[in-house]
Amino acid sequence: MTERMRESLSALMDGEADELELERVLKQIGDDGELRATWVRYHAVQAVYSKQAVPDLSIDISAGVRDAIQSQATSGARRWQGLLRPVAGFAVAASVATTVVLGGQQLASLNGSPASVETDVAMGVSPVGMVNSLGATSVRASYGTQSVPVLQPATGTAYSELARQRMQRFAQEHAEQAALNTPQGMLPFARVQRITE
C-alpha cells in the first residue's frame, strides 16, 4: 500500500476525500489486501466516535468487502463509474463503509454464540487493570430479518475510558519530552492534570 493510498484512505475516513481520492481507493481496494485490512482497522475508530458497534477486527471481513465491491463491479464497470459521478463522494463512501460494518457484524454472529461474545466483552478489558464498571454487555438487536449481536457502546466506551486512563498515566512522561523538543519551553507540563514527584 502506497503512502498516497494511505492518505486517501485516511481522508476518506475523515470525510475529507474528494472524488478523485475516493475513486483511487475504490479502484485499489479489490486487489490490495493490506489496504482492505487498514480500512477495516480505521473503521473501528469511526465506530467508536459514532458509538456504533465496533466490528470484531479479529475476523477477516475483507473477503466480504471485496465481494461487495466486485458484485457491484461485475454488474458493470460503467454503472459503477456512473454511480460515482453524480453521487456525492461522501454517500458512496458511507455505503461502502456500511458494507464493511455490517459484514463484520454478520460474520461475528456466525463466528460465535452471543454468549461467548458477551464473555469476551465483559472480561476483555481486565488484563489492563480496569474494572468492568461500565456494564459492558452484548444485546441482541435485529437488523432487517437477521438477528445480529450488536455490542452496545460498551467496547467503545471501555476503550475511551482506557484512553483517558492512559492519558493520566503517561501525560507527564510525554510532557517531559515535549518540554525539551517543542518551542513552548516548560509549558507542556501545564497540560498535565496532576503532576507527580
Added chain:
Amino acid sequence: MQRLLPRFPLTAQARRLSRWLLAVATSLPAAALATSCPGADPEALKWLDRMSRSSHQAAYHGVVTLQRGEDMQVMQISHSVSGGSTSEQLTKLTGQGARIVREDHPLDCVHTGHRLLQLGAALGAGECGVAEYYRFDVSEGERIAGRQAVRIRVEPLDMYRYGYLMELDRETGLLLKSSTLGRGDLVLERFQFANLSYGSPMPSSADVEVTHEVLGHPLPDSAMSAEDLQGGWSVDWLPRGFVLTEAESATASGRRTFTDGLAAFSVFLEPLSREIRSGEGIAREGSTLSYTRGLSLGGQPVLVTVIGEVPVNTARMVADSVRWAR
C-alpha cells in the same frame, strides 16, 4: 557507535565528533533538497531559529495563562542562565499547586526538536527544515505582555499536524503567545504571557504541594528515523519530518517520542498478560490527544497508546504501524 554512546561517558571531544559526523550524514540529503522548497519563507525560518535559541538562552520570568476550552490555568514561569547552564521552573498557580524544576541544563545542549528549528547556516545552504511540512506567513503582531510582537501564521501542509498562530517578541524572539489550530482554524489551546520581565530574578514564589524535579535529561545525540531502531519494537510509519527525540538506548523502554520541531507525540507499548478485545478509543484535553488501541502483535496482546498534540488520524496511523523489531 550510537549504541555505545550512553553506556560509556564520552569526552566532550568525542561527543563533538559524533555530532559532526551526524551533521555530515544529515546534510547530504539536505543538499539534494536545496531547490525543493521554493515556497519557504526565509524570514519566517529566521524567526523560528531566533525563537528556539531565545527560549533556552534568555533569562526571563513571567505569568503565563493556558486556555483549553472553558478551562484556564495560570502559572509562573522562570528561566535563568548562569555559568553555561540554565535552570527553569514552572509553578502552577491554579488547580493543583505544583512546581516543576529543571536545573543545570547546559546552554550548549540543543535537543532534537530545537535542532530542527535552528537551521542557522543550513538555511543559507538552502535547507528547508520545517518549511517542508508547514507554510509560514509573517506579519506585524500586536502588543503582548507589554512587548511588541511579530506574528507568524503556521499552516500544516498535510493532515498529520496542527496549525499555529505564534507571536514572538520583536526584540528577543521569545514566544509570547501561541494558539494551536485544529481543522477550520478551531482554537484547541492558547497560551500567552500576561506579564514578562527579562533579566531580573523571579520574586518569591507561591505555595506548592508537589515539586517535580526533572533530573538530568536524555542525550539528544541522535536524530534517527524509525527504521534505525533495534531491539524491542519499532514504529514503522511516521508523518514526514518527525524524528525520534532521544538516542536509541534511552528508548529501550516502552516509550518512543517523536517531534517535527513544533509538535511532539509519544507512543507507549504495554504488553498484556492475556487477550483483549480489539478496539480503539480516544480521549482529548485541549490539543492533547490520547489514542489507545488494543491488538495482537505477533500473537502477543498489547495496548498501543499515542499521546501528543497531533490529530487523531496521525495517532491512528502511527499506532497502526507498530511492529516487533525484526
